[in-house]
Amino acid sequence: xxxxPEPVETxxxxxLVGELTVVDGTxxxxxxxxxxxxxxxxxxxxxxxxxSKKLEHIxxxxxxxxxxxxxxxxxxxxxxxxxxxxxxxxxxxxHGGWERLLPxxxxxxxxxxFFLKQRVALPLFFERSLIEITPRRVLYWADGxxxxxPQSTDVGKEAA
Amino acid sequence: xxxxxxxxxxPALDVRQGLExxxxxxxxxxxxxxxxxxxxxxxxxxxxxxxxxxxxxxxxVGLSLPIDADVSLxxxxxxxxxxxxxxxxxxxxxxxxxxxxxxxxxxxxVASRAWGWDEAEVPFFEYSERSVGQSRKYFDALSVERGTxxxxxxxxxxxxxxxxxxxxxSATIVPVLLGILIAAHHGAFDLxxxxxxxxxxxxxxLAINVSNDVFDxxxxxxxxxxxxxxxxGGSRVIQYGLVSFRRMAGLATVFYLAAGAIGVLLxxxxxxxxxxxxxxxxxxxGLGYTAPPLKFVYRGLGEIAVAIGFGPLMLLGAxxxxxxxxxxxxxxxxxxxxxxxxALILYVNEIPDRRGDARAGKRTLPVRLSKSSVxxxxxxxxxxxxxxxxxxxxxxxxxxxxxxxxxxxxxxxxVSRGLEPNYDNPYGLMSVMAVNINVHLYAGVLLxxxxxxxxxxxxxxxxxxxxxx
Numbered sequence: 001x002x003x004x005p006e007p008v009e010t011x012x013x014x015x016l017v018g019e020l021t022v023v024d025g026t027x028x029x030x031x032x033x034x035x036x037x038x039x040x041x042x043x044x045x046x047x048x049x050x051x052s053k054k055l056e057h058i059x060x061x062x063x064x065x066x067x068x069x070x071x072x073x074x075x076x077x078x079x080x081x082x083x084x085x086x087x088x089x090x091x092x093x094x095h096g097g098w099e100r101l102l103p104x105x106x107x108x109x110x111x112x113x114f115f116l117k118q119r120v121a122l123p124l125f126f127e128r129s130l131i132e133i134t135p136r137r138v139l140y141w142a143d144g145x146x147x148x149x150p151q152s153t154d155v156g157k158e159a160a
Numbered sequence: 161x162x163x164x165x166x167x168x169x170x171p172a173l174d175v176r177q178g179l180e181x182x183x184x185x186x187x188x189x190x191x192x193x194x195x196x197x198x199x200x201x202x203x204x205x206x207x208x209x210x211x212x213x214x215x216x217x218x219x220x221v222g223l224s225l226p227i228d229a230d231v232s233l234x235x236x237x238x239x240x241x242x243x244x245x246x247x248x249x250x251x252x253x254x255x256x257x258x259x260x261x262x263x264x265x266x267x268x269x270v271a272s273r274a275w276g277w278d279e280a281e282v283p284f285f286e287y288s289e290r291s292v293g294q295s296r297k298y299f300d301a302l303s304v305e306r307g308t309x310x311x312x313x314x315x316x317x318x319x320x321x322x323x324x325x326x327x328x329x330s331a332t333i334v335p336v337l338l339g340i341l342i343a344a345h346h347g348a349f350d351l352x353x354x355x356x357x358x359x360x361x362x363x364x365x366l367a368i369n370v371s372n373d374v375f376d377x378x379x380x381x382x383x384x385x386x387x388x389x390x391x392x393g394g395s396r397v398i399q400y401g402l403v404s405f406r407r408m409a410g411l412a413t414v415f416y417l418a419a420g421a422i423g424v425l426l427x428x429x430x431x432x433x434x435x436x437x438x439x440x441x442x443x444x445x446g447l448g449y450t451a452p453p454l455k456f457v458y459r460g461l462g463e464i465a466v467a468i469g470f471g472p473l474m475l476l477g478a479x480x481x482x483x484x485x486x487x488x489x490x491x492x493x494x495x496x497x498x499x500x501x502x503a504l505i506l507y508v509n510e511i512p513d514r515r516g517d518a519r520a521g522k523r524t525l526p527v528r529l530s531k532s533s534v535x536x537x538x539x540x541x542x543x544x545x546x547x548x549x550x551x552x553x554x555x556x557x558x559x560x561x562x563x564x565x566x567x568x569x570x571x572x573x574x575v576s577r578g579l580e581p582n583y584d585n586p587y588g589l590m591s592v593m594a595v596n597i598n599v600h601l602y603a604g605v606l607l608x609x610x611x612x613x614x615x616x617x618x619x620x621x622x623x624x625x626x627x628x629x
Binding site: 033149 | 187189190191192193197198199200201202203204218220221222223229230231232234236237238239240243244245246249251253255288291292294295297298299301302310312313314318321322390400402
């Protein structure tokens with residue numbers, strides 16, 4: 001079993017936006033653009049309670065995928081990846097629990113700190129849950145082209 | 161709660177529209193659920209034909225697509241903004257069953273459903289407002305899961321600020337202080353009753369602010385409004401689940417009782433028939449602003465109610481407390497420009513609310529009138545405020561320094577010019593609303609300054625007359 005391949009870790013660190021796909025109650029994939037936050041071990045995303053439908057889906061079916069496909073969102077890189085994994089919703093404290101990831105979030109979206117100071121204007125936006133993804137498999141397209149089979153890497157629990 | 165149906169999160173998107181939008185993205189993300197239950201996503205370049213509701217693309221190598229389940233194609237876009245984050249957020253997804261060509265090289269789907277969001281079409285703040293129901297659902301479910309209520313929170317200071325709309329107290333402070341200063345100029349001043357008047361009048365406005373939220377919620381107006389701003393659409397603490405409806409009703413009652421208690425105390429200390437009449441009319445106008453059966457604001461009479469309440473009633477009430485019921489024309493004339501300018505705050509703030517208000521049957525003037533009439537109405541009322549001021553000075557009813565309030569004319573012109581281009585853009589209108597609030601505040605402060613000058617000159621140079629004639 002291996003860890004997340006280094007090029008994919010770099011993509012994760014650079015990506016302003018990735019596409020989280022969850023599976024809804026009918027078995028259909030539903031995709032949401034979100035900011036991926038990677039702490040070197042697990043992948044995190046945050047969701048406002050305003051847009052919490054995805055959390056309902058995850059609680060019912062934790063199998064998710066996060067794709068990194070947009071060259072514009074990853075600083076011009078053309079490689080692409082999809083990380084499949086098991087998601088867990090962390091919602092002990094929707095008011096402030098998510099703020100532990102604020103330093104990583106701020107690196108990608110500096111304006112979030114300004115908006116957080118205006119919390120009185122956007123109270124529900126800052127009531128948030130964390131989505132923690134434990135990676136299981138990584139598909140990687142070095143040339144970003146679906147005409148080439150992806151490199152598939154199983155990511156073990158010990159690595160996660 | 162009465163009122164209209166809950167707003168949908170995003171405007172309906174039919175399949176053809178979804179595909180037309182999808183075709184504008186440089187690539188699409190094909191997503192399907194693999195045999196192991198995990199979703200698989202891969203970027204593809206599709207040929208999209210909205211007319212036939214279809215999209216086709218080269219089969220991705222090394223991946224097996226399901227043949228009996230829906231797959232999706234997603235387009236997603238942002239524009240990075242270094243040092244800020246990103247903007248231009250938009251995404252769209254279409255779903256349909258995948259059909260693989262005989263040679264296995266091409267995949268096509270016939271879309272049956274589409275969904276998406278484009279912040280250029282539905283601004284983020286409106287999108288968030290449309291999603292408030294989902295947040296409520298989330299907290300309700302979490303409360304059931306934990307067996308104890310879980311609610312969104314704000315710090316106490318922020319909650320008080322938001323719930324009471326404290327910054328709007330300037331609408332009360334200005335006319336009350338003006339009434340007190342004019343009375344002082346007329347030789348009547350009592351510090352204790354002046355302080356009690358300011359506190360009592362402030363409780364009146366706080367009661368009105370909070371009870372407005374209660375009655376607007378009860379009648380569905382605040383729930384129907386998906387474009388509130390920091391100046392319009394109420395405090396929304398009930399809609400956001402920050403304060404319960406019952407607690408807001410209780411808070412309004414406490415504020416009304418506090419205002420009533422101070423009113424009774426003032427009647428005991430400085431009572432007069434005029435003060436009693438002003439108090440009774442003020443209570444009826446204040447409560448009847450949104451409360452049934454009067455509901456002035458729902459009948460297009462909100463501006464008049466606000467003009468009377470926060471113009472003559474506040475100013476003359478403060479004046480007669482000091483003079484023990486003696487009335488003169490000067491405070492009446494001084495209250496009129498303030499009345500018009502405060503009514504214009506409401507008038508402009510109702511513009512972004514007009515669609516939601518119309519849905520809830522709240523027939524405000526911007527709901528009833530055309531855009532050109534609303535803008536013309538603003539100009540006419542603002543002009544009226546300044547004309548009354550000048551005529552009042554020329555007629556010798558107001559002091560010459562009161563003309564200082566004309567310094568706010570450029571601000572009123574900025575509002576006038578800003579209405580046309582921002583009329584249909586609630587968030588663009590926010591800066592216009594802010595300037596409009598300042599027109600009232602600054603004009604009021606300049607009138608206060610004018611009477612301070614009158615009092616000082618009267619004390620140090622009694623022979624100097626600051627009134628014409």
